[in-house]
Amino acid sequence: MNNHNPIIALDFATKAEVLHFLEPFNEKLFVKVGMELYFQEGPSIVTDLKERGHDVFLDLKLHDIPNTVKSAMKGLASLGADVVNVHAAGGLRMMESAIEGLEAGTPAGRTRPLIIGVTQLTSTSEQQMQEEQNIQTSLHDSVLHYAAISKQAGLDGVVCSVLEAASIKNECGHEFLRVTPGIRLNEGQGHDQIRIATPEVARLEGSSLIVVGRAITQSNHAVETYHLVKQQWEGY
Template structure:
């Protein structure tokens, strides 16, 4: 995917998606999550690709290896640019996901990049310890999942900005670090906990940022996108 911000299209219909995207010009990165995909199905991916967008299909697969392999074989045929799985599914599952992508990618096409979700940005350390029974620090858990994801042959991880630099040190700067929870100071947290600004993401080594409500709920979405884009790219004179 391009390195421009990925806009999370958290809408419940294709009509709302394209009404929103009509505010913008040029090709962009967009994310199709569960709500939109389960409502519109593969058709929304085809429509976005035909319109020139790079698509991150964010379904966070987590199941037995054979099921994930079969699902990825199907998703690869959609022509998406980026997909993901939960790293908690384990090495065998992640390897199977990669195998499915390779098998399903049409001849002559580039395989979609695939990343592993470490810990959701809505998860804090207390919740991780008490509900997941992981008796370590949140940073150590995220780094463990990142190393496991890399050992499985995947291209990178979903993590918060706060772990991006550590993952770069351990897994290399070219290992993808896709970071949601991006906000402008005035945007508010919503249901995210481990949030950051675009400038922080750039400084900490994120390779891609995902931005949803800070753009889609803004009074002027295009202006919000341009502000975030300029801060992410370091073009705001900082």
């Protein structure tokens, strides 16, 4: 996968809504299928999007005992998604098991999907993390810690906010992916995200890939908005 386009979060409930949204686009896209869509439509939504030529980030954030995650990843590997993820909080052994499952389930002749670890959700504030997760450190240090153990486990990168991207790049290297959601245009709203940034700031701060949802999917001119995001992301 060499697609560094903005990833569009397909935050829809049904395949019909997805197809209606995608209809005006006349180009290969990089899209994200999350829990809402996957749980409503099942694995076929991934295979259908791949058959239409799009790259797919399957965002299910697996977090369970190592053997369960290994078995789940073995099944997901056959769908053809380009990127999958787990919660880094599941621990080193769980993440290693996830890779084992992906490698076992990837059909012969294919490259296994990239796998990234979710650090702290971009909807999480430092106060919330400390009070509800009882992690008594800074949010920034928590994210860096999760990034470090994700790299140790052999993952290809992490999901983080733009605010931590540069530090992770410095600590884990350029090739270790920093996938950053919470991307908004200047006039966009934060919605339920707290740690947000514009595409331009994400580029300057060292994000590898950006995920953009409602700024595009709820736009009255989705194709034009997508290309505006893409222009800011690419710096022209």
